[in-house]
Amino acid sequence: MDEVKQVIVVRKDLKMGAGKLAAQVAHASMLSYAEALKKDKEIVKAWLDSGQKKIVLAGESEEMLEKLYRAFQYEKVPCALVNDAGLTQLPPGTTTALGIGPDIAQKIDRFTKSLKLL
Numbered sequence: 527m528d529e530v531k532q533v534i535v536v537r538k539d540l541k542m543g544a545g546k547l548a549a550q551v552a553h554a555s556m557l558s559y560a561e562a563l564k565k566d567k568e569i570v571k572a573w574l575d576s577g578q579k580k581i582v583l584a585g586e587s588e589e590m591l592e593k594l595y596r597a598f599q600y601e602k603v604p605c606a607l608v609n610d611a612g613l614t615q616l617p618p619g620t621t622t623a624l625g626i627g628p629d630i631a632q633k634i635d636r637f638t639k640s641l642k643l644l
Contacts, residue, residue, distance in 0.1 A: 527568075527569075527572045528630045528631065528632065529579075529630070529631040529632075530569055530572045530573040530576060530579070530627070530628050530629065530630060530631065531573070531579040531580070531581060531627060531628060531629075531631045531634060532555060532558060532559070532573065532578070532579065532580045532581075532625065532626065532627040532628045532629075533580070533581050533582075533583060533625075533626045533627060533634050533638050534551050534554045534555060534558075534580065534581070534582045534583070534623055534624070534625050534626070535554075535582075535583045535584070535585040535590075535591060535594060535623065535624045535626070535638065535641065536550060536551060536554075536582060536583070536584065536585055536622065536623045536644055537585045537586075537587065537588065537591060537621070537622055537623065538584045538585065538586070538644065539586060539587055540616065540620070540622060542615060542616070542622070543615060546614060546615050546616075550608055550610070550622040550623045551582055551623060553608045553622075553623065553625075554606065554608045554622075554623040554624060554625030555580060555625055556625075557606035557608065557625050558604055558605055558606045558625025558626060558627060558628075559625070559628065560606070561604035561605060561606050561625075562604035562627060562628050562629065564604070565602070565604050566604075566629075569628060569629055569630070570628055572628075573627075573628035578628075581643070582643065582644045583638060583641040583642065583643060583644060584641060584642050584643070584644045585623075585624065585641070588620075588621045591607060591621055591623070591624045592607070592621070594624055594626075594637055594638070595607050595624055597637050598626055598634075598637065601633065601636075603626060603627065603629045603633050603634065604626075604627060604628075604629060605624060605625060605626045605627070606624070606625045607621055607623075607624055608621065608622050608623040608624070608625070609621050609622070610622050626638070
């Protein structure tokens with residue numbers, strides 16, 4: 527099977543603290559993983575068996591995350607937006623991150639290859 531990975535895109539414009547950012551990345555990873563389980567268990571198994579490769583990238587804005595989300599939905603790549611509960615640093619409903627995959631790396635790279643590592 528081709529390389530399988532998961533990508534998390536986190537909004538850098540929110541200036542979240544390290545702990546908050548880590549929590550949002552974890553939420554994005556789990557939510558996207560749950561979506562992937564619904565779509566293709568073989569790809570998920572390949573990802574689990576190969577070490578669960580994850581890459582965290584910097585997103586510019588809420589609009590950027592939403593645009594990526596729509597593109598991945600259109601391409602039928604499992605993905606999930608994270609909207610914060612608003613209990614600590616951010617107002618309720620703030621979109622903080624986008625989890626993508628696990629899926630075939632080439633499908634994810636099509637829309638994320640120009641983004642920088644966080």
